[in-house]
Amino acid sequence: MMKKTALAVALAAAFASAPAFAQEDLRAEMRALREEVQRLRAELDAVKAAAPAARSAQVATPIAPAPASAQTAVASSSPTSPAGATVAAAAEPAESATRLFGYGEISFSRPQDAAQAQATVGRVVLGLGHQFNERTKIVTELEVENAVVSADDQGEVAIEQAYVEHQINDGLAVKAGLYLIPLGYLNESHEPPNYFGVKRNFVETAIIPTTWREIGIGLTGSTDFGLRWDAGVTTGFDLTKWDATDAEALESPLGAVHQEGQFAKAGNLALYGALNYNGQPGLNVGGGVFIGDVAQKQPDFASPDARLTLAEAHARWTPGNWDLSALYAIGSFSNVEQFNLTQVGNPYPVPKRFDGWYAQAGYKAWAQGDYALLPFVRYEQFNTARKYDDALAQFGYAAQPTEAVVTAGASFKLHPQVVLKADYQWFRENSSRDMFNLGIGFAY
Amino acid sequence: MQHRWLFAALALTPAAIVLPVHAVVYMSAEQARAALFPQAARFDEIAIELTPAQQQVLDQALGVATKPRRVQGWTARDGAGKLIGQILLDEVIGKYELISYAVAFGADGAIQAVEVLAYRESHGQEIRLPAWRKQFVGKKTLDELRFGEQIKSISGATLSCRHVTEGVQRLATIQRTVLAPR
Numbered sequence: 001m002m003k004k005t006a007l008a009v010a011l012a013a014a015f016a017s018a019p020a021f022a023q024e025d026l027r028a029e030m031r032a033l034r035e036e037v038q039r040l041r042a043e044l045d046a047v048k049a050a051a052p053a054a055r056s057a058q059v060a061t062p063i064a065p066a067p068a069s070a071q072t073a074v075a076s077s078s079p080t081s082p083a084g085a086t087v088a089a090a091a092e093p094a095e096s097a098t099r100l101f102g103y104g105e106i107s108f109s110r111p112q113d114a115a116q117a118q119a120t121v122g123r124v125v126l127g128l129g130h131q132f133n134e135r136t137k138i139v140t141e142l143e144v145e146n147a148v149v150s151a152d153d154q155g156e157v158a159i160e161q162a163y164v165e166h167q168i169n170d171g172l173a174v175k176a177g178l179y180l181i182p183l184g185y186l187n188e189s190h191e192p193p194n195y196f197g198v199k200r201n202f203v204e205t206a207i208i209p210t211t212w213r214e215i216g217i218g219l220t221g222s223t224d225f226g227l228r229w230d231a232g233v234t235t236g237f238d239l240t241k242w243d244a245t246d247a248e249a250l251e252s253p254l255g256a257v258h259q260e261g262q263f264a265k266a267g268n269l270a271l272y273g274a275l276n277y278n279g280q281p282g283l284n285v286g287g288g289v290f291i292g293d294v295a296q297k298q299p300d301f302a303s304p305d306a307r308l309t310l311a312e313a314h315a316r317w318t319p320g321n322w323d324l325s326a327l328y329a330i331g332s333f334s335n336v337e338q339f340n341l342t343q344v345g346n347p348y349p350v351p352k353r354f355d356g357w358y359a360q361a362g363y364k365a366w367a368q369g370d371y372a373l374l375p376f377v378r379y380e381q382f383n384t385a386r387k388y389d390d391a392l393a394q395f396g397y398a399a400q401p402t403e404a405v406v407t408a409g410a411s412f413k414l415h416p417q418v419v420l421k422a423d424y425q426w427f428r429e430n431s432s433r434d435m436f437n438l439g440i441g442f443a444y
Numbered sequence: 445m446q447h448r449w450l451f452a453a454l455a456l457t458p459a460a461i462v463l464p465v466h467a468v469v470y471m472s473a474e475q476a477r478a479a480l481f482p483q484a485a486r487f488d489e490i491a492i493e494l495t496p497a498q499q500q501v502l503d504q505a506l507g508v509a510t511k512p513r514r515v516q517g518w519t520a521r522d523g524a525g526k527l528i529g530q531i532l533l534d535e536v537i538g539k540y541e542l543i544s545y546a547v548a549f550g551a552d553g554a555i556q557a558v559e560v561l562a563y564r565e566s567h568g569q570e571i572r573l574p575a576w577r578k579q580f581v582g583k584k585t586l587d588e589l590r591f592g593e594q595i596k597s598i599s600g601a602t603l604s605c606r607h608v609t610e611g612v613q614r615l616a617t618i619q620r621t622v623l624a625p626r
Contacts, residue, residue, distance in 0.1 A: 099540040099541065100540075101539070101540040127540075129540060129541070131541065131564060134469055134562075134564070137541075137564070139566065165566055170470060171569075173566070175566075185599070185600075188567070188600060189600050194602065220566075222569045222570065224573070224574075225573075226570060226573050226575060228569070228570065276599075276600075278570040278573070278598050278599065279570075279573060279575055280575060281575060281576050281579055281595075281596035281597070281598065282596030282597065284598070284599035284600070316599050318592070318596060318597065320593070321592075321593075364592065369507060369508065370508075416602075416603075416606060417603075
């Protein structure tokens, strides 16, 4: 049916532009259209006849983004006519619109103390997407961290993403559900083949929490000159969860109080906005802000007006075989003094400020077919407690020293989406953390 | 009273803007061909299956074994029947959604334009930017179409960029080895 509609549209378009055509052109066009109608009819009959069999076969076919040359895309697996190629695919969003994807990472880390050496299946994520029609789709991701989940194990199962996306028009889409906040490079693009180093960088784990998602609603738009903007309203952090005795608060202040879409307290909602310029191929410049109150209207919390502001700016440039990037992130908790005063004596109060930056250079040293060798080096500085409230000084609280880490190593790609990694990390402040890492990563 | 509120709410909804039938199908193949070859008097359909020998030539040129696929598109001719160029249609998976696109070749076999007909990924709409598509213009051979070299990626949409680039490489090779000699 839809093909006929498309045809009618095409006919209408042909007539609408008739004045622009010469008579004879129009006749040729009509002839072509007539032939097209006949071909489409035949094809439609063929599709109808084959549909039940094809559909049941398609459901069981996971679609992997193989190289373009080896696509097995269901929507294009049946020969389509040139005329209706996209419209036909659009017109029949059957089960074939379901996609399976995912990624995984496995690592081995060996610090100087051999007793601390360990290997883990850091993450295996299974994703399922479904395109209901040309404008509406869902994306879901199920993650298992550290291999085993049970009462006696440390693993974790989580829904990493579950959102509906609706395309309002060519340059505007709305998203609702549990989704990744578009701040920094790693958060939205965290599959292992997409970043250098076995471990995700410190700035985008300790300052901007990693795989940070919230429940909310957001808009994404893009302009014709290459500017993408994101804005939305989501759940935020829950400072009432802060445990001033737990070192996690120092490892990643926001990681310690994120809500991950689980009964998230929503007394206070947060706002975010991000801008990215991609108008020059090979160059990206952008930044974003996330701001929201974090006391969540909890009656017994000592700092009812506590607020978090997180901001970042980033740039990436890929001239020739180089891949150069830099990012700066700064977070601040305000109005948290009263809460901190209730925690005096505990080692980890809520910081007034935490921040960090990194600069990274990767180079494609060798490539042949799908293989590529990419050495890289990254320098980063970060401090998860750069500043405390002045009121805490009298109790002996002083800012933490700033840690600086150099990571140097290489990615060896067996395929653009399958990577073997090796690197060494040097820590300036705490050199006992110096370590050698090996990793395997894939995404499909 | 209530329907007045409803009306006001609708007026404020972006969706109240008159929408195209398919929001992410930016143009049909016919619209693309008319836009790419406005001077064409007629379009002759191309719909061929590669012979095993042609498939072998293609795979050898690409340096990778590819799945046999139908070659579809049109040859554009002017009023005097002279060849103006050719358009080939194709679909590739970006990250995990289909991208439909068309490549226009001039009479000399050089790429004149790449048009994105439909894009369905959450990220990487920037491949529709003229600045990105312009990278292909004037190119003929594989060596001129290397991903990451002449064809730069877009941050956060590497897979979409890579797969479209591989698709264009394949079409350019088909154009040169199969269609041009005909």
